[in-house]
Amino acid sequence: xxxxxxxxxxxxxxxxxxxxxxxxxxxxxxxxxxxxxxxxxxxxxxxxxxxxxxxxxxxxxxxxxxxxxxxxxxxxxxxxxxxxxxxxxxxxxxxxxxxxxxxxxxxxxxxxxxxxxxxxxxxxxxxxxxxxxxxxxxxxxxxxxxxxxxxxxxxxxxxxxxxxxxxxxxxxxxxxxxxxxxxxxxxxxxxxxxxxxxxxxxxxxxxxxxxxxxxxxxxxxxxxxxxxxxxxxxxxxxxxxxxxxxxxxxxxxxxxxxxxxxxxxxxxxxxxxxxxxxxxxxxxxxxxxxxxxxxxxxxxxxxxxxxxxxxxxxxxxxxxxxxxxxxxxxxxxxxxxxxxxxxxxxxxxxxxxxxxxxxxxxxxxxxxxxxxxxxxxxxxxxxxxxxxxxxxxxxxxxxxxxxxxxxxxxxxxxxxxxxxxxxxxxxxxxxxxxxxxxxxxxxxxxxxxxxxxxxxxxxxxxxxxxxxxxxxxxxxxxxxxxxxxxxxxxxxxxxxxxxxxxxxxxxxxxxxxxxxxxxxxxxxxxxxxxxxxxxxxxxxxxxxxxxxxxxxxxxxxxxxxxxxxxxxxxxxxxxxxxxxxxxxxxxxxxxxxxxxxx
Ligand code: ADP
Numbered sequence: 232x233x234x235x236x237x238x239x240x241x242x243x244x245x246x247x248x249x250x251x252x253x254x255x256x257x258x259x260x261x262x263x264x265x266x267x268x269x270x271x272x273x274x275x276x277x278x279x280x281x282x283x284x285x286x287x288x289x290x291x292x293x294x295x296x297x298x299x300x301x302x303x304x305x306x307x308x309x310x311x312x313x314x315x316x317x318x319x320x321x322x323x324x325x326x327x328x329x330x331x332x333x334x335x336x337x338x339x340x341x342x343x344x345x346x347x348x349x350x351x352x353x354x355x356x357x358x359x360x361x362x363x364x365x366x367x368x369x370x371x372x373x374x375x376x377x378x379x380x381x382x383x384x385x386x387x388x389x390x391x392x393x394x395x396x397x398x399x400x401x402x403x404x405x406x407x408x409x410x411x412x413x414x415x416x417x418x419x420x421x422x423x424x425x426x427x428x429x430x431x432x433x434x435x436x437x438x439x440x441x442x443x444x445x446x447x448x449x450x451x452x453x454x455x456x457x458x459x460x461x462x463x464x465x466x467x468x469x470x471x472x473x474x475x476x477x478x479x480x481x482x483x484x485x486x487x488x489x490x491x492x493x494x495x496x497x498x499x500x501x502x503x504x505x506x507x508x509x510x511x512x513x514x515x516x517x518x519x520x521x522x523x524x525x526x527x528x529x530x531x532x533x534x535x536x537x538x539x540x541x542x543x544x545x546x547x548x549x550x551x552x553x554x555x556x557x558x559x560x561x562x563x564x565x566x567x568x569x570x571x572x573x574x575x576x577x578x579x580x581x582x583x584x585x586x587x588x589x590x591x592x593x594x595x596x597x598x599x600x601x602x603x604x605x606x607x608x609x610x611x612x613x614x615x616x617x618x619x620x621x622x623x624x625x626x627x628x629x630x631x632x633x634x635x636x637x638x639x640x641x642x643x644x645x646x647x648x649x650x651x652x653x654x655x656x657x658x659x660x661x662x663x664x665x666x667x668x669x670x671x672x673x674x675x676x677x678x679x680x681x682x683x684x685x686x687x688x689x690x691x692x693x694x695x696x697x698x699x700x701x702x703x704x705x706x707x708x709x710x711x712x713x714x715x716x717x718x719x720x721x722x723x724x725x726x727x728x729x730x731x732x733x734x735x736x737x738x739x740x741x742x743x744x745x746x747x748x749x750x751x752x753x754x755x756x757x758x759x760x761x762x763x764x765x766x767x768x769x770x771x772x773x774x775x776x777x778x779x780x781x782x783x784x785x786x787x788x789x790x791x792x793x794x795x796x797x798x799x800x801x802x803x804x805x806x807x808x809x810x811x812x813x814x815x816x817x818x819x820x821x822x823x824x825x826x827x828x829x
Pocket of ligand 1 (some may be wrong): 616
């Protein structure tokens with residue numbers, strides 16, 4: 232066994248940083264709580280001795296007894312009060328520490344590279360860290376203070392017992408050793424089991440969401456999947472719990488045996504102390520004191536050993552939290568860091584290649600292009616051609632495996648990613664639905680800029696959603712979505728318009744629209760595309776689409792296929808070329824015309 236002192240130190244630092252005053256108050260309450268019970272035991276001994284003396288010789292002083300009793304009750308009250316106060320302080324500190332730990336976790340989670348989110352190991356680590364991070368540092372603190380308290384109690388109780396008989400002190404120590412060994416042994420086993428079970432636990436949580444979440448609820452009913460998912464959930468859930476239960480069962484069995492050994496030790500002590508009292512070596516008061524000291528010593532030793540093994544367990548489990556907090560972002564400014572000037576001329580890509588972690592096929596393969604300021608560029612290509620990946624690379628959500636992006640001739644890696652991303656406004660294909668008010672949904676596009684109602688309305692109006700929002704029960708203040716009371720859900724196409732309004736609300740010089748009309752009806756789609764130049768208002772725009780028929784309005788069209796650029800040019804140039812664009816365009820427009828005729 233080896234307690235990881237580094238994690239222990241780090242956890243104490245975290246506790247201290249989260250609230251120095253409460254940490255101090257906690258320590259003071261620990262001192263009081265270890266000292267007062269001892270004082271009580273000593274007073275009880277005094278009371279018994281004075282009373283026996285008074286009863287025997289009928290010559291004691293009633294006043295002395297009364298005073299002793301009053302002091303005893305006062306100390307008893309303070310002991311109780313300090314326990315209650317200590318509990319309150321600990322609770323308050325634990326709330327602060329928990330909030331502080333969540334802050335650290337969330338800060339890290341929002342900064343981490345997107346690539347981490349592609350990896351199951353990352354989710355396992357995140358789920359272990361978020362399970363333990365909020366409360367483990369607290370547990371470490373409690374175990375440390377518990378250790379301090381029990382050490383202090385033990386030192387005094389042990390002194391008393393050594394005074395009675397050193398073997399009794401030794402007995403006290405010996406009978407508790409098996410319990411500690413067992414807790415430490417099982418802490419290791421439990422940790423390993425839980426570590427291995429993380430994926431299974433996440434699976435159970437996922438099936439639980441499928442059964443109780445809003446989004447899956449429609450398909451679940453329609454396809455009658457309830458019982459199937461219930462059985463999958465039960466399988467994953469029971470698998471994780473069953474193994475844990477088996478370990479705890481084994482541990483409980485040994486705990487019961489060690490309890491029996493302790494009872495035997497109490498019996499031996501009782502015999503020794505009774506014998507000494509009968510012989511007259513001990514007074515009745517001393518006998519009571521020793522018995523209480525033995526009991527208190529048992530409690531202290533159990534607490535001490537519990538704290539030590541608890542600390543061991545804590546440092547094992549907190550290791551995931553520190554591992555998570557130590558994850559390094561790779562998307563950072565490369566030195567020498569460059570100041571980001573206003574976007575003036577062009578963005579270009581030079582020989583960009585990228586493949587996703589765990590995917591050998593290149594999603595983007597040797598791409599080179601240049602976009603001048605103010606141009607409208609369309610990127611088209613079949614599904615899986617690499618269009619969205621290109622948008623993510625350009626906005627530096629991922630770094631390419633090779634190749635360079637330039638902004639006004641400067642390698643974008645030298646800019647701060649946060650500053651650089653302020654240049655872009657993006658509607659992703661899988662844009663977010665925020666269960667917030669309609670106005671807030673739009674304002675989220677630029678949360679730092681002042682809350683301008685006019686600008687929100689203007690963006691909504693350009694995106695063609697203003698009329699609908701105005702008709703909602705509370706207009707722009709209506710909460711949209713289906714999670715909360717008094718909220719109104721929207722159709723997918725309406726959500727898409729809200730996402731477009733959000734992107735337009737952001738004053739970014741470059742606008743990227745990834746399949747912005749996929750959920751729109753033909754009329755709305757036509758309406759948006761015919762007003763496209765008015766909508767983008769002179770911004771450099773990148774329009775991503777798999778519909779070749781939508782993109783003819785662009786100044787230039789880049790045709791992607793299997794990660795490579797196969798053609799570029801204006802609509803007319805590409806039509807004349809009679810290549811992939813021509814083929815796909817003819818096919819899609821013919822189908823569209825057929826559909827219209829039907
Ligand atoms: P498009 O936007 O043109 O439809 P994408 O850029 O989304 O295509 O995807 C390009 C290729 O990368 C596809 O083959 C896709 O399967 C793969 N891909 C996309 N996202 C991931 C991911 N997160 N992990 C692994 N492969 C991915």
